[in-house]
C-alpha cells in the first residue's frame with residue numbers, strides 16, 4: 565500500500581487533520597454536516613454529552629451522544645469547494661492510518677446527513693417546508709476532477725437537462741448523482757417532501773438571482789421549474805449536496821441531505837423565522853438516525 569506524502573495529507577502537530585482539526589478517535593460513525601458554523605451548537609445542544617470539539621476557520625465540530633448514538637456535527641461553510649476538503653479529510657480520518665500514512669485494509673463507511681437551508685423552485689414547496697434530496701444536480705463541476713464519475717452519474721438525465729435549458733458551452737457540465745437509498749428510506753416521512761436538488765456554485769447569478777447584474781440565461785429558473793425527467797421535477801437550490809453525494813459514493817460512504825426551505829423563488833417569499841423550524845428538523849433527523 566502506497567505511503568501518502570506529508571504534502572498530500574497534511575496533519576497538525578497535535579495529530580489532527582489539517583483543516584478540520586479533528587483527531588481520528590474523535591470522529592463518530594454518524595456525521596451531521598451543516599453549512600452555518602452557528603448551527604453546530606444548535607445540533608450539539610440536543611446531545612446528552614459532548615466529548616470533543618474544535619474550531620478552525622469555518623470548520624467547527626462537536627462529537628457527542630444523542631440517546632445512546634454517537635454523532636459528530638461539523639460545519640462546512642458555503643460551497644462545494646469546502647465539501648472537497650470536508651469529505652476527503654473525514655474519509656482520511658477513518659480510512660487512513662495516520663501513523664503509517666497508508667490506506668487501511670478494512671474500510672469504514674460513514675452515515676453522512678447534511679441539514680441545510682434551501683430555496684424552492686416549486687409552488688407546492690412553500691417556505692418552512694422540508695425537503696429530502698433523492699438526487700442532486702451539480703452545477704459546480706467539482707466531481708468532474710475525479711476518476712469514476714461516469715459510473716455514478718445519470719447521463720440521460722444530464723443530456724435531457726442540457727437540451728431543455730440551452731446550457732451555455734462556457735459553463736461546466738452538470739452532473740446528476742443519487743442519495744443513499746437506505747438513508748433516504750430512514751429519513752422519509754409524511755412531513756418531508758422528496759425532490760431533486762441543484763447545488764449551485766453561487767447564491768446570486770448561479771441561482772438565477774438578479775440584483776444589478778443581468779443573467780446570461782434570463783429564463784433559467786422558469787425552465788428549471790418546468791423541466792421534468794421520468795416524471796420527477798427539480799425542486800430546490802442549495803450549494804453543497806451534489807459534491808457530498810458524489811464524493812460519498814466514490815469513497816464508499818452513505819449520504820443524504822435534508823433542507824429547510826427558507827425562500828420560495830416562484831412566490832418571491834422568505835421565511836419569517838427559519839431557525840425555529842430548523843431546530844425541529846434537526847431533532848427529526850437525530851431521532852431517525854438514533855433509532
Ligand SMILES: O=P(O)(O)O[C@H]1O[C@H](CO)[C@@H](O)[C@H]1O
Nearest residue numbers: 598599600642680681802803
Ligand atoms: O444553510 P446552509 O447549510 O449553509 O445551506 C445553504 O445556505 C448557504 C447560502 O446562504 C449555502 O451554504 C446553502 O447551501
Ligand SMILES: O=c1cc[nH]c(=O)[nH]1
Nearest residue numbers: 681682683802803827
Ligand atoms: O435560496 C436559497 C436559500 C438558501 N440557500 C441557498 O443556497 N439558496
